Amino acid sequence: MIYALVFLLISAASFIFAMLGLGGGSVYVPVLTWFGFGLKEVAIPLGLLLNGLNTLFAMIPFARKRLIDWKGGAVMAVSAMVGSPLGAFFTKDVDANVLKLLFAAMVIIIAVRTLMVANKVEADTMMSLKKRSIIGLFVGLFAGFIGGLLGVGGGFIIAPILMWMGYKAKQAAATTAYVVTFSSFSGYLGHAAQGHLNVLLTVILIVAVIIGSQFGAHYMSGKAKSNQVKLIYAIVLLLIAVQLIYSAISKM
Numbered sequence: 001m002i003y004a005l006v007f008l009l010i011s012a013a014s015f016i017f018a019m020l021g022l023g024g025g026s027v028y029v030p031v032l033t034w035f036g037f038g039l040k041e042v043a044i045p046l047g048l049l050l051n052g053l054n055t056l057f058a059m060i061p062f063a064r065k066r067l068i069d070w071k072g073g074a075v076m077a078v079s080a081m082v083g084s085p086l087g088a089f090f091t092k093d094v095d096a097n098v099l100k101l102l103f104a105a106m107v108i109i110i111a112v113r114t115l116m117v118a119n120k121v122e123a124d125t126m127m128s129l130k131k132r133s134i135i136g137l138f139v140g141l142f143a144g145f146i147g148g149l150l151g152v153g154g155g156f157i158i159a160p161i162l163m164w165m166g167y168k169a170k171q172a173a174a175t176t177a178y179v180v181t182f183s184s185f186s187g188y189l190g191h192a193a194q195g196h197l198n199v200l201l202t203v204i205l206i207v208a209v210i211i212g213s214q215f216g217a218h219y220m221s222g223k224a225k226s227n228q229v230k231l232i233y234a235i236v237l238l239l240i241a242v243q244l245i246y247s248a249i250s251k252m
Contacts, residue, residue: 002035003201007208010050014212015219016236017155018058018177024209025051025152025184026107026240030247039096042198044151045191046205048088051153052184054209055177058217067174069167072129076136076143080154080183083144088190091149100248103150104241110156111237126166135165140179147180148187155180156237177217 009031010024017024025047032043062068091099126132139161147154155176162172 003204006031006035006201007204010205010208011212014050014054014209015216016232018054018213018216024054025147025150026103026156026237028205029103029151030240030243033247037198037201039099040091042201044091045188046198046202047151048084048148048153048184048188048191049202050205050209051147051151051155052181052188053206054213055153055155055181055184057210057213058177059174059181061214061217062174062177065170065174067171068178069171069175070178072132073136073162073175073178075133076140076158077179077182079137079140080144080147080158080179081140081186083141084148084154084183084187085190087145087148087150088187089148091151091191094149097248099150100244103152104244104248106146106150107156107237107241107244110160111234111241113160114234114237115231132165135161140183143179144183144187147183148190151187151191153180153184153187 010028013024013027013031017027028050029039029043029047032046033039037043037046059068094102127135139158143154143157145154146152146157158179159172159176162175163169167175
């Protein structure tokens with residue numbers, strides 16, 4: 001029964017976050033902890049694995065629509081791939097409740113900023129490739145580190161930065177998926193080296209992610225509107241932040 005409920009919730013989360021080019025780790029991790037799975041032992045490593053799979057499968061329809069900026073996101077993808085296992089390495093040294101509060105603070109900052117720009121007209125020009133690459137180097141390292149530390153891939157940091165660089169919402173979502181795929185798998189390998197794996201749960205949730213990500217990415221690449229996507233993104237993140245703060249404070 002527990003596995004069935006987790007399957008449904010992860011499928012729904014994958015649908016929503018695939019639309020945004022995000023892996024969904026910000027939902028996967030809390031959901032797994034709600035059902036009693038250990039934060040550091042199961043939820044964070046599995047969250048990263050599912051994160052990477054969600055964005056990987058979401059990239060298929062995004063690529064078909066030519067929404068991914070392969071060249072512009074390359075430096076950010078590589079630096080995120082380097083930063084993520086470093087974050088994973090430090091997870092074991094940080095208190096679980098502190099991790100939740102840190103995660104919630106980052107989510108609130110990004111959600112508020114997204115709400116502020118949700119109804120603004122999208123930029124007609126984009127930063128030069130050189131500027132995008134330089135900024136991407138540092139953003140990728142930071143997002144990868146935070147993502148590896150918290151089990152979320154770092155997409156919630158990357159997506160708003162891409163929109164600030166001049167990417168339209170759909171292209172930002174697609175390019176975020178590209179970057180997050182690298183950082184998530186890299187971070188997962190950093191956690192996997194510690195030897196924690198629930199095989200049955202992993203297989204069930206991989207299926208859930210495949211189903212949810214395909215529907216979400218197809219919807220985003222076709223029917224979704226930019227301001228609609230930004231509002232959904234911000235609201236979901238704020239709800240997650242509230243839950244995480246409550247969970248952390250109640251256990252202190």
